[in-house]
Amino acid sequence: MAVNHETNLPGPHFTLTSPILGMQGKLRKxxxxxxxxxxxxxxxxLRFKQENxxxxxxxxxxxLxxxxxxxxxxxxxxxxVNRILRNGGLWTDDMATNES
Known part of the structure; x- marks a missing residue:
């Protein structure tokens, strides 16, 4: 059985190419x-949900x-919207950080 020298694994294996890896940074952003x-x-x-x-x-x-x-x-x-309803509109530290 042949060994793929890039991955050191037996058989044909493919490695990820750099364009795919480059996209991950954009997605995280x-x-x-x-x-x-x-x-x-x-x-x-909250008012809409309370009224109906x-x-x-x-x-x-x-x-809206x-x-x-x-x-x-x-x-x-x-x-x-569902998160706001679930949390009852509570203002978290995470939200305060993201607003600025």
Missing amino acids: LQSSRQVATPTVVKKI PGMFAWEIRDQ LAQRICDPNTIPSVSS
């Missing part, structure tokens, strides 16, 4: 630049857009 909903948006999300407990996160997003509280560039994701 995008992931770390998470936007934080403003206190006004958080209050509106059966409202889904995507419906809350629709209301319809009432022009957010625009398509600043609207929180469904995941963010």
Whole structure:
């Protein structure tokens, strides 16, 4: 059985190429630049849910857009809306750090 000299493993094995590795840094940059909903948006999300407990996160997003509280560039994701509802709008140290 032949040994691949790059990996020191028997048989043919492939190594990752540098373009793929170069993309990882860009992905980390995008992931770390998470936007934080403003206190006004958080209050509106909680108010919508309080007034209509059966409202889904995507419906809350629709209301934020319809009432022009957010625009398509600043609207929180469904995941963010659910996180706000789950945490009851609590302001964490992580959020305070990301806002500045």
